[in-house]
Amino acid sequence: MSRLFRLLVLCIGLSAGILAIASVLGGLWLATLAALLIGAGWLAAERQDWPHAAAPAFVGLLIVAAFAILAGLSSFWIAPAGLFALAGWDLSRFRQRLRAAGERPTAALEALHVRRLLWVCGVGFILAELANLIHFQLRFVLVFILGLASFLALYILAARLARPAGEQPVEKTP
């Protein structure tokens, strides 16, 4: 078992485990079951090298996390679960890309990736936990404007990404 795979298993386990424990403590049996099932399914898929399982599992765990927060659980525990799910999704995609390396040494690539992921997760964790500590009231107008801005931003991004790339120009090399 490679170091990367061990890390991936750890991330999936922590994400599903934290969610399940928090849900059990909050009495959300359905969320517990969903988190455990998604976690187990994701682990099984990674063992079988199914490349398309990571994205649905990541989305599934985030939905369970969001549901738990909406149900009144503290986001102090739930946010790290989302963070580990994100790390799991990223590592799974990285493993897929690494397959193309074949016999080439990948230690440097892995080290760079893991280092940057740790940084991002660290910063993300601190910001998420800080956000949990900050509480302020928003007016309806502000919420409406922010919501509208988010919706528009998403719409513009989706439209831009969905635009066909067209014929890829071939670059001549001397």
Added chain:
Amino acid sequence: MKNQLLLLSALIFGLLLTGLLTLQGGLLALALPLLVYLAAAFWFNPEKPLLNAARRLDTEWVAENAPATITLQVTNQGQALEEVALSAPLPVNVRFLKGEVAAFASLPAGETLSLTHTFQALRGEYRPPVVQVTANETFGLFGHTLSLDAPCQLAVRPQTLTVRSAKIRPPQTRGFAGPIPARQSGVGLDFFSLREYQPGDPQRQINWRIAARYEHDLFTNIFEQERVADVGIILDSRRQVDVVVGGESLFEHSVRAAATLSAAFLKDGNRVGLLVYGGSIQRVFPGYGKVQRYRILRTLSKAHTGHNYALENLGHLPTRAFPSHSQVVLISPLYLDDVPVLIQLRSQGYAVLVISPDPLDFEARRLPATRESELAERIARAERNFLMQRIRRVGVQVVEWRVNEPLDSSLHRTLEAAPTLHRLRMVAR
């Protein structure tokens, strides 16, 4: 890359929207690590890479099914790239043997990424497709995809079979000594005729057995000169005469026969030309030696069947490509409509040899043996025998070649039988 970015953005915006609408700060906190991840990926988004790709072949000219190795080198002439995914697809219809056709690595500035792969291919000319390069940051969300042109060309020559020197007898030969009987007396090995002894004739050429029958006369043996000849090879590439069964084409056997015969004739010192007649007309003007062999094989490596309404029959055969009274070798499965053209060639004074790969045998071997197919083969065989008979009657030598048998045995069976038949006809007259 696009889908993953869209998924992540949708999740972030979804969480933000839900958080704002439900006034749940926890959801916003849940979205924050995702936002940081997206921001980090965007921050490390590489600039458009400046790459230079070059392909090198270990040989540009290989035999059929022989391994060929391509080395692809991609040099980074711009900034360092964290992740580079390289895909160097092989040309279609080649068989991958070993090596790597894709790579994933980091590429520092000025460094080169090399990829080597070995493959084998059937006869033809091959140009590998463009190289696809994707350079992205380490999270794989932002990056650039490039298509790099690294042209190279591989020509796979047709397989040549083993044949002995073919005994042809064209009406006219060239001035240089060679292996082909010239129908003229002179210095040679084969007996040609007798004449009365003339002073100056070497004694060893006196035919003492004939001289013993006469009291005062002596007779001298005369030998036949042996010279090189002009040989024109015509390869029939019309699609309508080709037979393709189970992905195997009879035309490939015709190409092999053309390659084999041209190599054999050139080895004997003859002047050989080639004409590929079918979808278009490709020709190699007559010439000698190894360079001519290369030219012919190069043309044969590119030859393919085709359809052209103007060239549906052999009527437009540019016979002027070959010197008059030379040997013409037509390699074709033959059609009933081709007989008048062969008659015309004979009447123009060419010695015509037809190598006809047997399409019936080729097809019958690959079809299930049923009563109907056997009956159909018998009818077709009768038709073909009739065709061959008509061709032989006009003085064309025909080699009926069953492609699963060696060409050499079929060729020599026909060529060695021909003088005997000729002699029998002379006796009958």
